[in-house]
Amino acid sequence: MLCRLTIRDFVLVDRLELDLQAGFGTLTGETGAGKSILVDALAFVLGERADSGLIRSGCERAEVTAEFDLAGAPAAAAWLLAHDLDTQTGLLLRRVVDRSGRSRAYLNGSPATVQQLREVAESLVDIHGQHAHQSLLRSDAQRALLDGHARLESLQVEVSAAWRxxxxxxxxxxxxxxGAEALARESEQLEWQVRELQTLAFCHDEWALLNQEHKRLAHAAALVDGVQFALQELAAGDAACDARLAAVSHRLADLSDYDQAIAEVAALVESAQAELxxxxxALRRYGDRIDLDPRRLGEVERRLDAVLSCARKFRCAPEDLPDLLQRWLDRLSVLGQTADIGALAARTAATQATYEALAGRLxxxxxxxxxxxxxxxxQVMQQLALAGGRFEVALLAVEGGGVNGMEQVEFRIAGSAGSEARALAKVASGGEISRISLAIQVVTSQAAAVPTLIFDEVDVGIGGSVAEVxxxxxxxxxxxxxVLCVTHLPQVAARAHWQWQVSKELAREQLxxxxxxxxxxARVEEIARMLGGIDITAVTRQHAREMLATSPPEG
Structure with missing residues (x-):
């Protein structure tokens, strides 16, 4: 539910922090005091259109924050989880609009789009009345309400999946x-390309190994000369490095007997002698293995040429040829399935039958x-100054079916007994829509998922006993x-669990x-004002007390 609404510099509001309670609350006050401004502020933070005209005179920006408890809003909690947003601390919606008309939105402190505000708001609040945020006139909302009331949501999801x-x-x-002919040509071309690469039998690691072997074979003579030169300098003859190093090592070993400081150096020279x-x-072993093999060099060069030729033909790097072959094989597999017209026709018939069976149940x-x-x-409408009116839910057949089933849902209303029912959006006034919506919400409240309802102007054109109803x-x-209701009727306000009064005051020459x-x-005084106007008498106060007394403390 909505726990707190914080408003800053919005139209006539400078600073407001409102803590909301559970149950039914009313918003009352003189005409023009700004009751609807609070509803507008809530609609703004829920994603309604924003412009600089919402900013209080003399201020640079307007800001509204709404805090929700998600205990009764599983759909909103699931939406947050799906968008990687924390749900442990509830939900905080914040929206700001500046003088340029640019607005910014935030969800639990993270930047969000206005569309995301609207998406999550759909499962949190429904505003009923002459406001754009209401959902009753939307065909998709009507369908969702009917399916929810009938516990058909999971079946509707199955129908959508079957349709797709x-x-x-x-x-x-x-x-x-x-495209059977084009597919056949594509398959034929792919088949010879695949055959050529399969004949080449080239694997991922081969290119690096071939280049390494070619480099070694092509420079075998240089490698032999280099090894022989190194052995001559290091180990052959009296002037070789190993003999000279051995002499140095022997001399230092003798000197270490006279000064222990030389011993450390002698040990290093001895280690160098061992490594040499x-x-x-190692050089001798390597020299024994070097093979001047022109025949193998030719084989490697021919293999390299074959790979390079294929790479040039298919316009890719040599090392990418194995991946190219796999892509062609995958495409051939898809084309093989696609080309099987009989199998595709059978699958189409099977999926159609599944859809029609599920859609029939729906x-x-x-x-x-x-x-x-x-x-x-x-039945409820008869009590709401809509006597003789009739509510119908029409199911309009959709030729061939659709993602939401085989019919479109349309709410219809007949204004009097015997008259033809017509689409609710076309024939009902704002006040009638609010009361019809109230009737629908009362009937479907057990199934509906939106935890907070706002009613604005549900009392238009009614009074007396109807207002009490x-x-x-x-x-x-x-x-x-x-439930929060903006009302002018004392009969409605007296039934509320809690009540707010909105008034206008002049501060620093600003309203x-x-x-x-x-x-x-205070409720007695406010109900008395609503009953008697400016002059409140003891009689109107007593009447107000009696009206409040008729509302039981619990439900």
Whole structure:
């Protein structure tokens, strides 16, 4: 639920920090005090359009922060996890707009797009009334509400997956049928290219090994000369390094008897003599292995030429030839599957049958739920100044089906008994939509996932006993969800679990909105004002106390 709303320099609001409670709360006050500004601020932080006109006069920017507890919002928590955002501390939405009209958004302190705000907000708050954030008029939201009420969400996900599988199979079959000749030509070309590389039998490590061997064979004579020269200088004759080093080592060993300081140097020379001996042995072994083999050199050069020829033909580096062969083999495998028209047709038929079976089950569930929802919402409407009105859920067939099933969901309303039901978006006024939405939310509240509901202007055009019904229904809804209602009706306000009063005051020659959470005594005064206007009498106060007393402390 929404726990806290913080507003800075937004329209008439300079600084507000509002702690919200669970249950049903109302927002009351004089006309023009700024009640709807609070709803607008919430819509702003949830991703509504922003411009510099939202900034309070004389300020450089406006800022709104909304803090949510995710305990009752599993969909929002799942969204955060999917976007690698922490869910342990709830959710903090923050949005800022500056004088240039540029806005910035943040999710739990991380920069976010406005689209991301909207996505996560859809599972947190629904604003009902004459506001763009409401979802009741959207076809996709109507479908989701019906499916949620009927517990059909998981089946709808299966239908969507089956639809995508079917469409993928259809596309593969169409591509194979339309491009069979081109695919055959591509396969033929790939086959001879693959044969040539397979005949070459070239592996990843061979190129480096060939170059290494070629370098050794091509310079074999130089290697022999070099080894012989090194052995001559190091070990052959009296002037060779090993004999001279041995003499030095012997002389230093004798001198170390006279001065121990020489012993350390003598040990180093002795070690050098041993290492020189190992080097001479290694050179002799290497010299014995050197082979002047012109025949092998020719074989290596021919192999290098063959590899380079293939690399030039297929326009790649020699060491990339094995990878090129694998890509061609993979493509041939795909083409082989694609070319099998019969197999593709069978797969298309199978995926279509799966989709139609699942979509048929979904349609049956929707038909039953549509009848039930239409009947139950129509009954509630009779209590909301919509007597004789009728609510229907129409299922409009989609030719060939679609990703969401074989029908489109459309909410319809008939204004009076016997009249034809028409699309809700086309015939209902803002006040009617709010009340119809209230009726739908009361009926579907057990299934709906959005934990916070905002109702604005649900009391347009009603009063008396109907207003009492609206208040009672909102309180019932507040027992299960968090509900905030902007209202002018004392009958509605008196039913709230808690109440805020919005007023306007002049400070430093500027108007600003002020919000106060009312205690019991203040609620009596506010309800009395709503009943009696400017002149509040003892009678209106008593009436206000009686109205508040009729609202039970619990649900």
């Amino acid at each position: 599988s079917w469409q993928k199979a259809r596309a593969a079959l169409a591509a194979a049928s339309d 001996g190992e080097a001479v042995s 349609s049956a569930g929707r038909q039953a739920a549509a009848r039930q929802l239409g009947s139950e919402v129509s 609206v208040g009672r229904l909102l309180r019932e809804l507040g027992n299960r969800r968090q 600003r909105s002020r919000v106060v959470c009312l205690d019991d005594a």
